[in-house]
Amino acid sequence: MIRQVSESATWQAFSEWSGTLADIESASSVLGWDRETHMPVGGAETRARALGTLAALSHRELTRPEIADALEELRAADLDPARAAAVRLAQRRRTRALAVPERLVRESSEASSRCVSVWADARPTGDFTRLAPELQRVIALKREEAEALREPDMGEAYDALLEGFEPGARTAWLEPLFAKVRAGVEPLVGPAADAQPPELPPDLDWPKGAQLELTAVLAREVGFDDTRGLVSESAHPFTASPGAGDVRFTTRIDPTSPLPGALASMHELGHALYEQGLPLEPAGTPAREAPSLGAHESQSRLWENYVGRSDEFWTALDPTLRELFPSQMRGLAGADLARASRRSQPSLIRVEADEVTYDLHIVLRFELELALIRGDLEVADLPGAWDERMESLLGVRPPGPADGAMQDIHWHAGLVGYFPTYTLGNLYAAQLSDTIAADLAPVAELTEAGQLPELLEFLRDRVHRHGSRYETAELMRRATGRELSEEPLVRHLRETYLVA
């Protein structure tokens, strides 16, 4: 029966249809990567139009009426689990695409484009008055979209937005979880800042060529396959995956320190290893991807924070560092870099925040965007609410909206329900680290023993190879044997940051 349906004309039709969608996505991925790495400034306008056209073609293909019968038939069929997952995911994507009327899609896209452009202009001077009407429009449309996307099992409209980034997650689960994260992390902030290790000498110059070479070494060390990927440089590091054999990540170079680049590389390598480890079958179907952004972030955070900020990691790199940076490393040991990577201090800007304070930045954004969608907070009151919450969570107050409510692009680009995935990633990473310690050995010990291949193998087996067969909560339940809790993360931070 399975065999029969799999090779049927129906499966063939589904496979071609989802293959076309995957191909368009692959093309968009290359165009996006090129935009951030090589495109000349003059190419911006054409690129925006080309990406818009690819999105429209993808939407047209996704909502094609002709595929409805095939999907219906396959959902009723007795498929093997991987194929069943592929059909379920495609169906869900299609249902969501069909749920939003075309008028709303167009209006949202236009409102976000305009808002991002005003935001980019108004941010440097913190001119929130100019930005407010644009953001208000975006939020109003997001609320409309959330109502359109809301499914019977969703407790509130915000769930429908969350579903776009973290399928299966619900506000009723997140709110108490994030409250516990806040309660667990808040008491660590002061002591972590007091126990702060010394920074690197600030007057050294760390050449770009050697930093890129260091990233190449890191990539080899962690098991990145460079016949199926590449590394480049961009202002904001990211990973793109145009195909199973073509996984790209970028790093950034800070000439005053090798740490931001090395940690960005480790973070993106976490994403890239996940992409390289996804199952190859069924090809050209949506099962060949991570089940959520939170699942993806669990991998990037594990490699960045549990491997990449450890004494063991940097000590093992000591000879490489001496070779690449002979004069800069005079008087320094690898362990000094490790310690400097673990400085913690309350600060205003999320993307510069350390491991301890980071999740409080996310808690703040989650609370505020939830209030915006619920209608409990007006856009006009956002900067005030932000500053107040910032002061209560981290004890610092932005001098103006540029360093407060206007710092991130997300909301202006229409990305609401996205922020929580960062903290979910941190929580899953901590829980995975516990499991690795129990089933294999503590990550630091694996690092010290040169057993990163074993660590990767473990992650491949427990996480990567399953693609999107399970929703994230179920995937992690199977991987760790436990429900998600704040405890492993809070314990990790306490043990790591409350010693000098």
Next chain:
Amino acid sequence: MIRQVSESATWQAFSEWSGTLADIESASSVLGWDRETHMPVGGAETRARALGTLAALSHRELTRPEIADALEELRAADLDPARAAAVRLAQRRRTRALAVPERLVRESSEASSRCVSVWADARPTGDFTRLAPELQRVIALKREEAEALREPDMGEAYDALLEGFEPGARTAWLEPLFAKVRAGVEPLVGPAADAQPPELPPDLDWPKGAQLELTAVLAREVGFDDTRGLVSESAHPFTASPGAGDVRFTTRIDPTSPLPGALASMHELGHALYEQGLPLEPAGTPAREAPSLGAHESQSRLWENYVGRSDEFWTALDPTLRELFPSQMRGLAGADLARASRRSQPSLIRVEADEVTYDLHIVLRFELELALIRGDLEVADLPGAWDERMESLLGVRPPGPADGAMQDIHWHAGLVGYFPTYTLGNLYAAQLSDTIAADLAPVAELTEAGQLPELLEFLRDRVHRHGSRYETAELMRRATGRELSEEPLVRHLRETYLVA
């Protein structure tokens, strides 16, 4: 009336339709560029599929029935010349797309893919027996395609293939023209080889970094706008133009000599300057492109051969060369590089051929592909015919098909009717050079006087800014005031190569 139609809903519909086509082409262009410059080997399969899907989506859009009425209405309307040209070109492309049955499109694409793959495998050993059935299939399908595409004014089927690369060109015009090229060039081959200038010292190493820097200098010198373009490196140099503000060319590096790289750069810069000089209006319509490959090649050859192989050019570069290659240039002057760029000798491989013998390689290919399409030559007899013709034209005989009929990818990829555009480009370049000498000053004098910006301005005015408004023959008639003839090219070769 013009105003009325231009802003009408009909023009709007046309503009959106052709904009979508242009966007898909832009995406394909980036994917192609990336494939040759950065893509890891593992990306090949997905990339081939993504490009195939984009081609299919483009074909689907091009042949959409809904656009037929709009095109009909616009063809009858009184549009300004640029818009009229845009509509005419789009209509022609659509008519050709509709003329070939889908079955034939698919069969041709599959046959070419298979043939190229067998060719790549069989070429190193010159195993033509293995290749022949595949090539035979490609040629048979090409003949079928030519019949489907043949229009009333076409004297023979080959014209319909030619039309795909050199719109307006006809065999009845090319055959006598190429016979005169052959008659004019053949007598120069022996004397040019006898008058051969010395080559560069063969034992020097020319570092890659400095060669890339030289290309950057050349780009600046000739007026390439790097805010609207970029340069990279690839095995086979080419130019890609994802958009008006995004024109990319590649160069290649030969560590034993700076000449192949510099000349490849000048060649591609000729293409790139043309792309940067195309008219911006009407945006997103097919008028924003060169009218033919021959027109395009006229620009690349002009910059490569008339500027880039002149004593004046390399003498002006002398200080730059000394700076970039201090030890290599010891005992050499810029003019020595110029002379070495003008060595001529009969050889077997087209892509390595010099300026004198190059067009005889093309004449041979034109004669043979014409005979194949006419049915006067069987694929099985191709290698024999090739070797014989090679001996009669250039006095050299390939040791086997690897250096003979199997050397180029074109026919195997289904590119029949393409080769003549190379020689048309050389002929147009020579004729333009005459016009520049008459109306401005000889190209060498402009080069010596640092007046390359004036040369570019002239080409912009006479060629680039017209886009595809005229067919190539008409464009060049307007640019040079003359009909195309072999005489300027033959005279140029005689004057340049028959002095030591």
